[in-house]
Amino acid sequence: MAEFVLKYADGRGQVHQQIASAASEKELRDRYSAQGFLIYSVKAKAVATGLLGGRKKLNLEKFLIFNQQFVTLIRAGLPILKGLDLLADRLTDPKLGPHVKAVREEVRNGTLLSEAFRAQGVFPKIYVTSVMAGEKSGSLTEVMDRYVSYQKVSLAVRKKVMVSLMYPCILVVLVVLLMVFLVTFVVPKFATLYDSFHADLPGPTRFLIAIGNAAQAYIVGLGVVVVAGIAGFRWWARRESARTAIDRFKLKIPGVGDIWLKYQVAQLSRILSTLLTGGIPLVQAMETAADSLNAPLLQRAVETAGKSVREGQPLSGSLKALKLFPGLAIDMIEVGESTGALPQMLNSVAEFFEDDVNTRMQAMMSLIEPAIMLIMGTFVAFVLVSLYLPIFSLADTIR
Numbered sequence: 001m002a003e004f005v006l007k008y009a010d011g012r013g014q015v016h017q018q019i020a021s022a023a024s025e026k027e028l029r030d031r032y033s034a035q036g037f038l039i040y041s042v043k044a045k046a047v048a049t050g051l052l053g054g055r056k057k058l059n060l061e062k063f064l065i066f067n068q069q070f071v072t073l074i075r076a077g078l079p080i081l082k083g084l085d086l087l088a089d090r091l092t093d094p095k096l097g098p099h100v101k102a103v104r105e106e107v108r109n110g111t112l113l114s115e116a117f118r119a120q121g122v123f124p125k126i127y128v129t130s131v132m133a134g135e136k137s138g139s140l141t142e143v144m145d146r147y148v149s150y151q152k153v154s155l156a157v158r159k160k161v162m163v164s165l166m167y168p169c170i171l172v173v174l175v176v177l178l179m180v181f182l183v184t185f186v187v188p189k190f191a192t193l194y195d196s197f198h199a200d201l202p203g204p205t206r207f208l209i210a211i212g213n214a215a216q217a218y219i220v221g222l223g224v225v226v227v228a229g230i231a232g233f234r235w236w237a238r239r240e241s242a243r244t245a246i247d248r249f250k251l252k253i254p255g256v257g258d259i260w261l262k263y264q265v266a267q268l269s270r271i272l273s274t275l276l277t278g279g280i281p282l283v284q285a286m287e288t289a290a291d292s293l294n295a296p297l298l299q300r301a302v303e304t305a306g307k308s309v310r311e312g313q314p315l316s317g318s319l320k321a322l323k324l325f326p327g328l329a330i331d332m333i334e335v336g337e338s339t340g341a342l343p344q345m346l347n348s349v350a351e352f353f354e355d356d357v358n359t360r361m362q363a364m365m366s367l368i369e370p371a372i373m374l375i376m377g378t379f380v381a382f383v384l385v386s387l388y389l390p391i392f393s394l395a396d397t398i399r
Contacts, residue, residue, distance in 0.1 A: 004028055007040040015040065015287075015310070025119050026111055040287060043121065058122055062093045064151045066100065067127075071144045080140075081107050099123070113140075126150075126271055129288045133278045143278045150274040154267065157354050161263070164361040168368050175376045182383050184219055187212030190387045204386040240296055247297035259360050264298050265329050266353035273346035282342075283310050301325075315342070329353065 006020045006028060022028035025042050032039055066087060073083035084104040091097040099120045106116035114132035117123045127147055134143030191209040194201060201209070215222070236242050251257040271292050275285035286306035290299045301322050308318035316334035319325045329349050336345025 005041075005043045006032065007042075008032055009038040009040065011036060025115060029115070040284060041125075042118070058096055058099075058124075059093055060151065060155060062091075062096055063123075064148060064155065066091065066096060067144060067148050067151070071141055071148065074144075075141050080113055125288050125291045126275065129275060129280060129284070130278050133275075133280050136279070146274055146278055150270060153350075153354075154270060157263075157266070157357075160358055161361060164358075164365050168365055168372065171369065171372050175372060178376065179379060180215075180219075182380070183208075183212050184215045187383070187387070188216050194390055202386075202389050204382070205390055208383065208386040243296045244300070247295050251297075255360075255364060259357055259364070261324075262326065262353045262360075263357045264293065264295050265325060266350045266357065268293060268298065268302065269329070269346045269350040269353070273343045273350060276343040276346070282315065286315075298324075326353075 004020055004022060004025060007015065009015050020028055020032075022031065028042055029039050069087055070083055073086060074080065078086075081104070084100065084107060088097070088101045088104045091100055099122055102120060103113070103116040106119060107113055111119070112132075112135060114128055114135055117131060118128045130143050130147045131140070134140035187208055191212060194205075194209075237246060250260045253260075268289055271289040272285055275288055276282065280288070283306055286302055286309060290302040290306065293299050293302065301324050305315070305318035305322060308321065309315055314334070314337055316330050316337055319333065320330045332345055332349050332352075333342070336342040339345075
């Protein structure tokens with residue numbers, strides 16, 4: 001008997017989570033469904049309680065290609081099992097291939113497609129929930145098409161953000177390497193030259209040479225400390241409390257915090273819109289959206305809002321009570337609720353904030369790049385002036 005973490009809702013709408021034993025996930029689902037419970041999720045205990053980062057992550061771009069091919073085959077009239085047979089043996093991704101083959105075997109044994117994907121423990125929850133909704137509504141291809149569209153937009157936004165950050169990051173690394181080279185290699189060479197002349201050095205030169213000698217003597221130890229610090233931070237950041245603290249710190253950074261929050265709100269709105277359009281109830285959609293976010297602070301906020309929605313509160317009021325989400329997003333969601341067009345309005349919220357994030361990122365990068373160049377130029381100028389001042393003094397002495 002295997003142990004599973006079961007999350008379900010009773011007849012009064014209250015959500016429970018407990019560990020249950022069963023021979024298979026299907027048996028556990030059938031047992032609780034027969035008792036009248038609404039099953040939200042069933043996860044193998046090892047997967048649900050594993051350490052953060054222990055799971056294997058799929059390549060979302062290759063997973064997107066798989067779904068595009070899968071939807072095309074199903075729309076062409078092929079049965080699901082035949083489509084999986086055609087794709088499973090042709091996947092080149094070493095991480096995705098074994099899981100798709102396992103899904104194929106589960107489906108061949110009579111398991112529902114959504115349950116087969118869920119049992120692997122590596123597929124995004126929004127994807128599993130979307131497939132489940134498609135199975136129940138009989139519109140699997142339409143629901144999967146919406147997921148593909150969502151994933152395309154999400155990846156496009158993520159790439160824009162990464163491209164915006166790439167050049168400044170490379171520039172910062174090059175500036176740091178240049179500074180290290182000047183301080184640890186060039187400055188000690190000049191220090192040796194001046195010692196041979198027994199020159200009387202000015203204050204800036206003595207200060208720079210002292211830094212250069214110290215850096216040259218302790219460069220290895222400093223490198224070890226930096227590597228150890230990075231490793232320690234990564235280990236600490238695995239904890240849920242640490243990730244929440246990091247999220248709170250991000251929010252407090254001037255300029256950056258606002259961009260980060262709006263990006264997360266855009267992601268949340270896009271996920272909710274996709275799920276609601278696919279026929280998922282709002283409470284379950286919020287559960288799935290919370291699990292799909294990579295920010296623990298936002299996850300807890302959405303979970304709290306989901307409890308209020310379950311108790312009969314509107315989504316806009318539940319989010320407003322958190323005092324975390326932008327007022328404009330809440331106002332737009334309130335309009336969507338009042339007009340009965342919440343999925344469409346959530347999609348508009350996502351598009352608006354994605355454009356806003358892109359604009360703000362470009363504006364910030366246009367300021368950061370000159371600032372980096374100014375810092376680098378100031379440092380290089382200080383090094384050059386400090387190193388060549390004694391040369392001018394020695395020339396005057398010779399004359």
